[in-house]
Amino acid sequence: MKQAVIDIGSNSMRLTVYETTETGSFTILFKDKVMAGLAGYVEDGNLSLDGIARAVLGLLSFRNTLEALSIAQVSVFATASLRNIRNTEQAVNTIQRATGFSIEVISGEEEARYGYAGAMEELDLADGVFVDIGGASTEVVRFAKGKLETADSCPVGSLKLYRDWVKKILPNREAIGNMEQAIRLATDGLFAQPVQKGLPLVCVGGTSRAALKLAKRVCRLPESANRISIQQLRQVCAALCASQRAAADLILKVEPERIHTMIPGLLILRRMVEGFGAGEMIVSQYGVREGYLCQKIRKAS
Numbered sequence: 165m166k167q168a169v170i171d172i173g174s175n176s177m178r179l180t181v182y183e184t185t186e187t188g189s190f191t192i193l194f195k196d197k198v199m200a201g202l203a204g205y206v207e208d209g210n211l212s213l214d215g216i217a218r219a220v221l222g223l224l225s226f227r228n229t230l231e232a233l234s235i236a237q238v239s240v241f242a243t244a245s246l247r248n249i250r251n252t253e254q255a256v257n258t259i260q261r262a263t264g265f266s267i268e269v270i271s272g273e274e275e276a277r278y279g280y281a282g283a284m285e286e287l288d289l290a291d292g293v294f295v296d297i298g299g300a301s302t303e304v305v306r307f308a309k310g311k312l313e314t315a316d317s318c319p320v321g322s323l324k325l326y327r328d329w330v331k332k333i334l335p336n337r338e339a340i341g342n343m344e345q346a347i348r349l350a351t352d353g354l355f356a357q358p359v360q361k362g363l364p365l366v367c368v369g370g371t372s373r374a375a376l377k378l379a380k381r382v383c384r385l386p387e388s389a390n391r392i393s394i395q396q397l398r399q400v401c402a403a404l405c406a407s408q409r410a411a412a413d414l415i416l417k418v419e420p421e422r423i424h425t426m427i428p429g430l431l432i433l434r435r436m437v438e439g440f441g442a443g444e445m446i447v448s449q450y451g452v453r454e455g456y457l458c459q460k461i462r463k464a465s
Contacts, residue, residue, distance in 0.1 A: 175299030272317020
């Protein structure tokens, strides 16, 4: 059976189409995304009319694609993009009326749990820390002996940091310092409960995938690699923070659509690695959409 899942995120809106089976397994058939940047349309805590219109346009584009593919089974959920605003109800109702989609706004804890569950569909790990860096929030899960122990959501993300602290396209040293302080304030509580040092940091989301691409270029890793050592991550951070010109050249060659959010996202990632004392970073191709899908299809079976 073909099913689609749409994730309305703070930085990007993503559509994934799956072939699912009665046993609960799935195969990815098709992916599409719109870099809507909804976190950039939040004014005085509200998603602006322009932001709502941006979300509508993205969903209508996905609807056209789904109709062309004759896929009727569609689930739509929103994360911090519609969760962390004051006018959630009004925005959701307006978007639903304009697109015909029913939208579920999931909590930060649910987002963390779905993301972890999705990553574990690919990776066979018993112990570690899971991290999903989004545009306006970062989700963190500690897991041990194959079971989730804690699930948290922090109000800090790559696009939010960019909007709060960066005046131009790339941050200067002062902006980097301000972002590092904002990240510390938002995440200090995560590290109050110590975890075993050297555990893997399992990462999903656009920032982590882009960091892996950058590491492949900077550290000459093979294309098949899905792991980054802590030293390699530091090399990437050093390459991007050396100068604005060097950072721009590197990002534009590897991940141009993240030119403005790459450095803020990497600062969060580095904080997670150092705070948890991780031994390495593992990037999963699955995440919150796959976890959400599995929860839906397995509950229905």
